[in-house]
Structures are given as C-alpha cells and as structure tokens.
C-alpha cells in the first residue's frame with residue numbers, strides 16, 4: 346500500500362507526520378534538489394532586494410525574458426517564463442490543445458495531468474527493462490499521423506537516462522513529417538554540462554518545444570522558476586496572453602537574473618555530482634538485493650528484489666526518505682528513486698540501505 350497521498354517526492358511533511366518527528370529530522374532523498382542549496386549570490390540578492398515584495402513585478406517580465414533569451418542565444422520572442430516549469434507544461438498543453446498525445450512510461454506525472462485536464466487522449470509508449478529502460482528507435486515506429494503531441498523527458502524522470510542525440514534528432518525529424526508537436530522536458534539538463542540539449546535546434550523546427558526548470562539545479566523549488574522555449578512565436582504570444590498576470594513572484598524573477606551568471610556555483614555543482622553520483626552508484630549497486638541504473642542526472646533509479654521488506658518504510662524508520670516509484674505507470678513496488686546528496690548525507694543513505702538489506706537474499 347502507498348505510504349503517502351502525494352504523487353511526487355519531497356513530501357517531508359507527510360513522512361514526518363507518519364513518524365511523529367519534525368520534517369527537518371529527515372534526510373530527504375525523494376526530491377532531486379541540488380544539496381548545495383541556493384547560490385550565495387542569490388541569497389545576497391534576495392536580502393538586498395526585500396523591497397521588491399512591496400511592488401508588483403513587471404507583468405511582462407521583460408528583464409527576465411531578456412536574460413533567459415541571452416543565456417540561450419535565442420530571440421526573446423521564443424521564451425516564456427513560468428512559476429516553475431510546471432506552469433510552462435500546463436501553458437503549453439492549453440495552447441497546443443492536442444487531441445492525441447503519446448507519453449512514455451514511466452515518466453513525470455504532470456504531463457498526464459495537464460493532458461487529461463485538457464481532454465486529450467493519451468497513448469502510452471512503454472520503456473522496457475530488457476532494453477535497460479533506455480528509449481530506443483522502437484519509438485520511431487510507434488509514432489503515427491494519428492498523434493499530434495509527444496512528451497519526452499530528457500533525461501527521463503525517474504530513470505535518469507538520457508537518449509543519445511542521434512535518436513533524438515531522428516525523433517525530431519519524424520515528428521516534423523507527421524505533424525506531431527514534440528516537447529522535450531530538459532528539467533535536469535543543467536546537471537549534465539557535457540550535453541547541450543535541443544535548444545540549439547529550435548530554429549527551423551516550430552513543432553519542437555524545450556522545457557527547462559531552474560528549481561532543481563539552483564535549489565529553489567520553493568521560490569519556483571522555469572520556462573519554455575520554442576520558435577513558433579505565434580503560439581508563444583498566445584500563451585503569454587493566456588497566462589495569469591504576475592504568476593512569477595518578484596524574487597523568482599530576480600533569481601533568473603542572478604543565478605544563470607553564477608559560474609562558481611555551476612562548476613562546484615558539476616564537480617560534486619561527478620564525484621558523488623558514481624560513489625553512491627557503486628555503493629548501492631554492491632548490495633545484492635539492489636539493481637541500480639547509471640543515470641546521467643542527479644538521481645539514481647533502482648530495483649529492490651527483497652519482497653520480504655518494504656524498503657521505503659524500513660528506511661523511513663531510520664529517518665531516510667526515498668521515492669517509491671510504485672505509482673509510476675509501468676513500474677511496481679520494487680522500484681525506487683534516490684537523489685544524489687552531499688557526501689555525508691549519501692553516507693547516511695548507504696549505511697541505512699546496508700543495514701536494512703543486510704542478510705537479505707534477493708528473490709528474482
């Protein structure tokens with residue numbers, strides 16, 4: 346049975362209530378947030394600009410849109426910022442009004458929610474464990490003219506896997522031929538400095554959309570900032586017109602201006618991840634009951650073959666919260682996702698997993 350009501354990770358309130366402890370006593374590996382916390386440059390800017398709370402933000406967010414456009418070297422008319430990427434997902438679905446969309450399973454839940462609320466039919470494309478959960482060119486055959494929208498999460502949540510660029514280019518081309526709007530969710534792309542994503546390929550591909558979140562890499566999920574990019578400027582104008590006024594608060598708008606320039610924070614974060622992800626992967630994968638997939642992002646996807654224990658509950662008793670993936674279509678109670686945290690916290694997870702799984706013989 347599911348432990349929590351919430352469909353997402355990061356529900357520390359519910360988890361803490363279950364244990365009768367304060368949320369701060371939990372080690373939260375269920376939300377994929379950079380453990381460095383928000384950049385110091387942003388902390389300073391927020392403290393120095395508290396008076397922003399006393400004025401309405403610019404309803405057109407001109408400065409923010411200019412900053413985002415300059416960062417990605419695209420025209421400002423290609424950018425729409427939102428209150429987290431989640432707002433951009435809903436804005437895009439409402440503007441595109443697709444009738445027949447394809448979703449990859451397992452995948453992030455909000456695409457389905459946005460599409461279902463818009464009355465769209467959903468066809469599922471199931472990733473397969475025997476293909477290492479990777480997207481393959483099987484998808485190309487599954488795309489038909491019946492579809493008008495495809496969401497892909499690159500890297501995927503919860504698997505962390507990033508398809509290779511050649512396959513993504515083939516999907517972009519096939520979607521163009523078939524008249525399918527292709528939405529690439531690059532919420533975690535900032536964690537992968539060696540890949541540039543598909544923003545450079547928006548030109549000439551008005552059917553292609555890229556979604557970005559700043560809440561994970563810059564650790565501001567409570568502040569909230571994300572955006573979408575696309576070269577169909579008519580649709581962007583339509584989305585802008587439909588957007589709730591002032592949906593981005595003044596501090597989040599300021600954050601966009603500050604954090605994208607913080608090279609030191611970016612370098613330090615990439616360095617941390619390049620050390621801690623392989624270390625955590627190796628330690629967890631060494632446990633006989635666990636199979637871990639080596640994702641490209643700041644989280645790891647794993648299967649636990651110990652039906653005799655409820656891994657999430659057992660870890661919670663040790664004040665460690667991980668994400669059960671049982672509620673992802675295409676997965677079951679054996680699958681989990683854990684964030685990569687700082688060294689000391691990762692050691693807590695490794696120790697807790699080792700203790701909980703010691704002496705357990707895997708059942709496969």
Ligand SMILES: Cc1ncc(COP(=O)(O)O)c(C=O)c1O
Nearest residue numbers: 429430431453502532558560571
């Ligand atoms: C794949 C993916 N896309 C988008 C989001 C939403 O991001 P934001 O916090 O910017 O709304 C999440 C949040 O978990 C996510 O995992």
